[in-house]
Amino acid sequence: MNSPQEPFQSADSRRATRQDASPEMPEELTLEQEMEEVERSLHALKERYTQIQRDQQIQGQLQERTAQVKQQLQRSPAPELRTELKALQNRLDELELNLESRLFSWRSLQEPFWQIVRFGGVGIVIGWFLAFATLQSPRPAPQPSTSPSQQSQ
Structure with missing residues (x-):
């Protein structure tokens, strides 16, 4: 111990x-x-x-x-x-x-380029996920509206 x-x-x-x-x-x-x-x-x-x-x-x-x-x-x-x-x-x-x-050299753009690719890619993936999630979620079916004239009959 x-x-x-x-x-x-x-x-x-x-x-x-x-x-x-x-x-x-x-x-x-x-x-x-x-x-x-x-x-x-x-x-x-x-x-x-x-x-x-x-x-x-x-x-x-x-x-x-x-x-x-x-x-x-x-x-x-x-x-x-x-x-x-x-x-x-x-x-x-x-x-x-x-x-x-x-x-000015292309090497100086290497890091910002990959950051843009990385974060832009993540943004696109998140956007696709959100779009897929909202399109797949069940939407409530519209309720048939009952007007007062139809209820009295």
Whole structure:
């Protein structure tokens, strides 16, 4: 039975009985794996942040150079300036696309998508269940109304 000293067990003996009852190894491994995943995500985020800063700096420099080339083109139209301007515009478009595409990714929509599917599906199933339940429930048959003139006859 219960001895009076059981509530005063040492912490080590309680830990030992707990480990025997449920091994904590899988939980520790998943916790370590999750921590590694968080560290990888943080590292990727830091890399992306530095890339965005670098691209924004390059974008600013290219915009300044584009303005200078446009001013030179107004003074003296030269084919070299036009080709340089086109190259600058193409590079600016690439940078802008890169900046926009990196901020938006399909991976960021993965979790909300599955939440919508899950809860939308549950809503549809509940709706079907309610519709089926209301259509299957017996409705009281309408009582023939008896008018006072029919009762007197």
